[in-house]
Amino acid sequence: MANQLLKGKKGIISGALDENSIAWKVALKAKEEGAEFVLTNAPVALRMGKINELAEACNTIVIPADATKVEDWENLYSQSMERFGGKMDFMLHSIGMSPNVRKGRDYGDLKYEWFQQSLDISALSFHKMLQTAEKMDALNEWGSVVALSYIAAQRAFASYSDMAQAKAVLESIARSYGERYGRLKKVRVNTISQSPTKTTAGTGIDGFDAFYAYAESLSPLGNASADDCANYVLAMFSDYTRMVTMQNLFHDGGFSFCGISDVIVDKMKP
Numbered sequence: 001m002a003n004q005l006l007k008g009k010k011g012i013i014s015g016a017l018d019e020n021s022i023a024w025k026v027a028l029k030a031k032e033e034g035a036e037f038v039l040t041n042a043p044v045a046l047r048m049g050k051i052n053e054l055a056e057a058c059n060t061i062v063i064p065a066d067a068t069k070v071e072d073w074e075n076l077y078s079q080s081m082e083r084f085g086g087k088m089d090f091m092l093h094s095i096g097m098s099p100n101v102r103k104g105r106d107y108g109d110l111k112y113e114w115f116q117q118s119l120d121i122s123a124l125s126f127h128k129m130l131q132t133a134e135k136m137d138a139l140n141e142w143g144s145v146v147a148l149s150y151i152a153a154q155r156a157f158a159s160y161s162d163m164a165q166a167k168a169v170l171e172s173i174a175r176s177y178g179e180r181y182g183r184l185k186k187v188r189v190n191t192i193s194q195s196p197t198k199t200t201a202g203t204g205i206d207g208f209d210a211f212y213a214y215a216e217s218l219s220p221l222g223n224a225s226a227d228d229c230a231n232y233v234l235a236m237f238s239d240y241t242r243m244v245t246m247q248n249l250f251h252d253g254g255f256s257f258c259g260i261s262d263v264i265v266d267k268m269k270p
């Protein structure tokens with residue numbers, strides 16, 4: 001289905017850990033659509049080695065960056081712009097991690113040091129990505145920046161824990177920075193709120209299989225896959241969505257606007 005939608009566009013894709021990662025699918029499809037990009041992930045993720053396979057398939061390089069460190073963003077942008085010989089057009093923030101979730105801490109017994117790490121890695125990193133890009137003038141006019149979110153930013157999902165707060169902050173940063181960057185440089189900033197997806201980050205949530213099955217039963221179109229999410233990300237990087245900014249865009253098969261479905265009614269019948 002490739003149409004060279006991103007021909008001539010250059011960018012950065014973060015967060016590809018393995019072939020299940022949403023960012024992995026974005027990279028493969030962006031390549032098909034004619035984009036040039038560099039891949040980045042935390043040094044610890046690079047040690048797994050998988051991302052090098054993706055880099056080879058996409059004919060590109062991997063530049064390590066811990067998303068919580070401003071100096072790593074600076075290095076990533078200067079190396080990327082050197083490679084491209086100029087500014088970039090798109091960036092994907094596909095980064096999330098909560099030590100409290102990972103280590104199974106109950107929401108009534110959170111470790112606050114870890115809570116701060118969840119916010120730093122999963123939300124403030126988005127501000128660092130944007131602020132450093134603005135300071136280094138790394139993006140062309142009409143550039144597009146997308147981060148991935150989840151509906152726990154708006155509604156309570158018990159085991160999503162402190163990641164719910166991180167996603168609320170992430171979406172708020174998209175609005176505030178989108179307003180600023182749009183006015184200054186016509187750069188657009190959005191979040192895509194994706195269905196539960198079977199990835200390392202997704203399946204790390206306690207009860208993920210139930211989240212997944214419930215959303216599948218409630219959504220009229222079913223859960224959106226990682227491949228479908230990648231298509232939406234590419235649409236947001238393309239010139240067909242030039243006037244879309246500061247939005248949280250639900251990509252969830254209709255889940256966010258459903259109350260109950262016949263499938264769930266049938267399941268709940270005594």
Ligand SMILES: NC(=O)c1ccc[n+]([C@@H]2O[C@H](COP(=O)([O-])OP(=O)(O)OC[C@H]3O[C@@H](n4cnc5c(N)ncnc54)[C@H](O)[C@@H]3O)[C@@H](O)[C@H]2O)c1
Binds near residue numbers: 066093094193195202
């Ligand atoms: N899987 C789902 O159900 C789901 C649903 C909605 C939104 N999302 C979001 O999608 C994004 C991508 O997650 P995924 O589901 O593809 O899982 P994933 O585990 O494949 O990707 C998460 C990535 O974050 C990276 N990361 C963690 N700490 C980092 C740091 N300090 N610096 C740089 N990178 C770091 C990891 O190395 C990994 O590549 C996340 O923001 C996640 O919250 C996922």
